[in-house]
Amino acid sequence: MRAARRVVVKIGTNALTNATGRFNRAHFEALSEDLLWAAKDRELVVVSSGAIALGVERLGLPARPKDIPGKQACAAVGQSRLMQAYEEAFGRAEKRVAQILLTHEDVQDRRRYLNVKHALDRLLEAGVVPVINENDTVSVDELKFGDNDTLASLVAGVVEAEVLVVLSDVEGLYTADPRKDAGARLLAQVDAVTPELLALAGGSGSAVGTGGMSTKVRAAARASERGIRCVITSGAVPGRLRAVLAGEPVGTLFEAASSRRSARTAWIAHALRPKGRLVVDAGARDAIVGSKRSLLPSGIRQVEGDFGRGDPVDLVDEQGTPFARGLSAYEGSELRRIAGHKSTEIESLLGYRYLDEAVHRDDLAVLQTLA
């Protein structure tokens, strides 16, 4: 931890507000001290929530709106207030910050993903601290990350961080939601995210948080697959971030996985949303998972959805369980015609042949824990 040069810190709404959802200024000042300390001899990226909560407060609303335009309006008002707080806190130490607002589209498209990467790299080289949030005001449902835990794990991959620290209002992952179960125990270390572990992590126990512990554990799993260590700990207790970066055992540490994903397979597995599903037979599944082979048309049993060439599709087994995600070499309507056939028949069936494979192994990511 002490050697980490590039660190992403995610700050949840719960770490910025008090119990009634109001911005906790004194607390923010303490947190900023920790962030400034972390930024002193490291490259720091902050993924900060709080726009909606700060907007609710600024507009004097009695509660967080439930409708989307209401949330969009609050985010627009609150985001500038949020940045103002970061500007002031970092400005006092002569540290520059930069606002970056992202939608899912910005990472779904490989060219835009690389654009984001280049901008972030340049900011970090210049000693600036990027403060990232989802662009809630323009993100409609299908373009949403939905929660900043997911966004933070993708950002950690984009900048190839060594550590992702997720600051919430709890000390880490417990055996049950500590708000509901007084006997819940803190898990100090997680070596692998299993379905059983995921089942321990519930939704948000507060009125202001979004994803709860479940999105944090998924985010940690994604980071771990990229070779990035992740710690979930409390942002409500001053000094926790320093303790994590000093290598002290606080919060829940998710170790980096031993078999790491490349940047490209991580992009396929983590950043893309499937536009269709290919049901494949057991032989093809074994070849893909066991021997890292391509998917040939002969292994496809069924094609679901309308998608174009190059679109992301999920590969599912005959029980419907997704096990890989990849980019289709053919349109959905073409795959329907060549499914179950030998590659040598593609040309006679379609009138042309692009590739022998339906999904080439270079465009394929086996799903580890979850996508």
Ligand SMILES: Nc1ncnc2c1ncn2[C@@H]1O[C@H](COP(=O)(O)OP(=O)(O)O)[C@@H](O)[C@H]1O
């Ligand atoms: N197993 C668990 N361990 C810890 N917290 C849990 C667990 N299951 C659910 N939670 C809830 O997750 C909440 C943190 O998530 P969330 O409210 O989304 O916060 P944030 O604003 O930091 O993203 C905790 O306050 C807690 O109520």
Ligand SMILES: N[C@@H](CCC(=O)OP(=O)(O)O)C(=O)O
């Ligand atoms: N983008 C939203 C926050 C979404 C979110 O994930 O919130 P949280 O669970 O508090 O980290 C905002 O700024 O209000």
